[in-house]
Structure formats: C-alpha cells, structure tokens
Amino acid sequence: MTKTAILILAAGNSTRMGEIKQLLPYGNSTLLQHAIRHAKNSIAEQVFCVLGARSTRIQKSITEAIVFIQNKNWQDGLSSSIACGVENIQLMDFDSILVMLADQPKTDTAYLNLLIETSVKHTNKCVASDYGTKNGVPAVFPKxxxxxxxxxxxxxxxxxxxxxxxxxxxxxxxxxxxxxxxxPEDYARLLKK
Structure with a gap:
C-alpha cells in the first residue's frame, strides 16, 4: 500500500493581497481552513502545512488537528517552503508527497484523490496539474x-x-x-461565483 502525505504551502506574506490571505473568509471558514479540510478528507495518510509569515496568528486560527512545519526562510520563496516541508516529511515513512497551495480554493477532495490514485498506478512518475501551457501544483512527487x-x-x-x-x-x-x-480582484471574483 502506497502512503501519501499532503503538504499545504501557506508560508507567504500575501504582499499582493495586502492582508493575510490564509485568513480570508471563504465559505464557513477561511482559505487555509478550507484547504486543510479538503486535504484531510482525502485518501492521504497525513496532512502537513508549512507556515512562515505571521505563523503564530495563522496557526491559532486553525481548528483542525494538523502538523505544522515552520519555514524560517519563507522570504526565500516557494521553493524554500517545499524544501522545508519535504525535509521534515522525508524522515517519516511516506512513498509520495502531494504538494498543494493554500490559495487554490477550487482544489477539492475529489481532485486530490484523483492525483493520489493516479500516482499509486504510476509510482515512479510525478503527477502534476495541467495549466494548459505548463504543469504545476497540486502535484504528487514519489520518494x-x-x-x-x-x-x-x-x-x-x-x-x-x-x-x-x-x-x-x-x-x-x-x-x-x-x-x-x-x-483583491482574484478574491472578489472568487466570492462572486
């Protein structure tokens, strides 16, 4: 049986948003809480979340039982959060890691499960999301x-x-x-739908 961990990236400073993006209201919770719920409802064995900027405030807002990883170098960009998260998770016995973003609220449990199920069938390949001209996350990376x-x-x-x-x-x-x-424009569009 393949064991998959989900790593939610939520360490950024939300500079373009102008406020703490992870705590923006969405549905009956926040953007980050929404991502965590979908991840926890998936077939993954465990969910981890990388925090950086304003980590104490963000962590206090989360009611779900989840493992937080602190990225002290979050200013170094997205790659540092991936590296920090994987470095911590690799010490555990996971066969793959699904990396997802906290600010893609349309990424639901069914899609996360599809990524994981595809990776179980192709254990030596990365399973990525097709953005049309390029591939990106959410994506599953084998060990x-x-x-x-x-x-x-x-x-x-x-x-x-x-x-x-x-x-x-x-x-x-x-x-x-x-x-x-x-x-703010992206957020306004999201709330209109």
Missing part, C-alpha cells in the same frame, strides 16, 4: 524526487521537475480547480 525537492531554490517552486519529459510526468486536466487567489 525518488524528495532529494531534488529539498534542493530547490528561488520562487519557481517545482516547475522544472513538473515540466520535464512525458516519461517522468503525468499531467492531469484540472479543469477549473487551479484558480489562484493572489490579489
């Missing part, structure tokens, strides 16, 4: 990629790994699941 993830640098995340050859990456049609909430 063979953990070292590369820990060595990531900059704010590009795992794009290089996810846009390699078809032999190493399976890209799933994410349909409308990938709307990022980065600006």
């Amino acid at each position: 063979a990629y953990f070292k590369e993830l820990i060595n990531l640098k900059g704010d590009r995340g795992a794009k290089i790994l996810l846009n390699a050859t078809d032999e190493t990456v399976i890209a799933l049609d994410a349909q409308d699941k990938l709307q990022d909430i980065d600006t």
Whole structure:
C-alpha cells in the first residue's frame, strides 16, 4: 500500500493581497481552513502545512488537528517552503508527497484523490496539474524526487521537475480547480461565483 502525505504551502506574506490571505473568509471558514479540510478528507495518510509569515496568528486560527512545519526562510520563496516541508516529511515513512497551495480554493477532495490514485498506478512518475501551457501544483512527487525537492531554490517552486519529459510526468486536466487567489480582484471574483 502506497502512503501519501499532503503538504499545504501557506508560508507567504500575501504582499499582493495586502492582508493575510490564509485568513480570508471563504465559505464557513477561511482559505487555509478550507484547504486543510479538503486535504484531510482525502485518501492521504497525513496532512502537513508549512507556515512562515505571521505563523503564530495563522496557526491559532486553525481548528483542525494538523502538523505544522515552520519555514524560517519563507522570504526565500516557494521553493524554500517545499524544501522545508519535504525535509521534515522525508524522515517519516511516506512513498509520495502531494504538494498543494493554500490559495487554490477550487482544489477539492475529489481532485486530490484523483492525483493520489493516479500516482499509486504510476509510482515512479510525478503527477502534476495541467495549466494548459505548463504543469504545476497540486502535484504528487514519489520518494525518488524528495532529494531534488529539498534542493530547490528561488520562487519557481517545482516547475522544472513538473515540466520535464512525458516519461517522468503525468499531467492531469484540472479543469477549473487551479484558480489562484493572489490579489483583491482574484478574491472578489472568487466570492462572486
């Protein structure tokens, strides 16, 4: 049986939003709480969340039982959060890690399960979300990629790994699941739907 962990990235400073994005109201909770619930309802064995900027305030707002990982280098960008999270999780006995963002509220449990189920059938490949012109997260990385993830640098995340050859990456049609909430305009559009 393949064991998958979910790693939610929520360490950013929300500069473009102008307020703490993770705590923005959405549904009957917040953007981060919403992401955590969908992750916890999935078939993954355990859910982890990387925090950085304003971590104490954000952590206090979460009512779900979840493992938080502190990224002291969150200013170094998305890659540092992935590296920090994977470095902590690799010490446990997981076969793969699904990396997702806290600010993609349309990413639901069914889609997370589809990613995990696909990775179980293709244990040596990354399973990414197809953005049309490129692949990105949410994505599942098998254990063979953990070292590369820990060595990531900059704010590009795992794009290089996810846009390699078809032999190493399976890209799933994410349909409308990938709307990022980065600006007040993005948030306003989300609430109108």
